[in-house]
Amino acid sequence: MNESLDPRVNRLRLNNSDGSFSIEEGENWNVFEVFHQEKRGAHHEHVGCVHAPDANLALIFAKEQFGRRKKCVNLWVVRSADILAFDLEDEDMFANNPDKTYRDASGFKVMEKINKFKAQSK
């Protein structure tokens, strides 16, 4: 077969590491969730995560990973372990039932009352 064309192989001879090698659990650092702000005044939106040893480096990696294209004016990072969320199974607690119309503008029929009043007072 061909001699390798990869300079890491044909010059640095990196290819003769024949022993087995494995990385340890946790060696790839901690996980941070990344939030991206597209323009001033907009919300920061979750876009994904990065692995980093600490928050400062997580920000730098987040800039490389999520800020190298499209518009971005700011990024937040937060440890994944610090996020508290509801169980997805409890999703039904957010269901809107019809008797919550008292919380909605559409639950109040103002014009009906006004029109009735005007009709009566003629």
Next chain:
Amino acid sequence: MYGGGYIYDDSGRSRQQEEQLQDDPVKLAAFEARIAGGEKIEPGDWMPAEYRRQLIRLIEQHAHSEIIGALPEGTWITRAPGFKRKLALIAKVQDEIGHGQLLYNAAETLGKSREAMINDLLSGKSKYSNVFNYPAETWADVTVIGFLIDAAAIVNQVANAKGSYGPYCRALERICYEESFHLKQGHDAFIELATGTPAQKAMLQDALNRWWQPIMHFFGPPDKVSAHSEKLMQWKVKMASNDDMRNQFLEAYVPKIWELGLTLPDPLLKKNADTGKWEFSDPDWDLFFEVIKGNGPCNKERLNVRKWAEEHGRWIRKALMREEERERTALPVA
């Protein structure tokens, strides 16, 4: 770039039956109804053990393919002709590494750590796309990779982006956006050689001749031998059959190759006017399985370069990780 259901797995089928039986039938029915209704599955949701296993395998191998796939192109950065081509190639290779990171994160939400995935890659247990076990011998090879391999990968990724697992779909959405640049810069460099001097044209034709078979292998064995699992289709893990994706690729890209006066090394390649499907000679599938087993021209070199990077990067990973920052194992949440 380069993931998907085209990576061969023969260990899965028998195991599927066993695990299937252990899933709670009521939860399974609710899960399948949710997918049938077009809803996405999220990390904390109940899911069948086999769904989790197949998704981890799929996304992990996709991630490995992005990282390993950057190696043949990466070696050409210093030799890319001209400043603009160098800049574009650096940007593309950086994107591919970024794709690998996004996909490792998506796979981690299913419960397998990135360290475990990298170890499985290094030990040969986990596979990556076969196409990266071939060498990029000339600059023309790089243009063929950037144009046609990325094009094939896009066919696959666009299909997978409509799958059922939320974090994978979200990663693919971002990836597909960047792939359109990969395809365009590859096509541009490809056209430059195709319309250049006789020597440039000959170099490109030679690269095409060598890459055509690996490209035909790219979507995996024909449907008649690799009976895709009905379940994986129903669960929207596998979104299109190997033959359908291959046909879609040929339909879109063979005309773009022929229009430049180039040829493809298959006398039987043509579109059947009656069926509307492309016909071609069978690529050598025995060779395909040999390369998967580790006996391709570059398998060993690719893994050794990865192993070297992990081995020699360890000191800096350790130096940056202060003990007080180390936390209980946490995986991405979304």
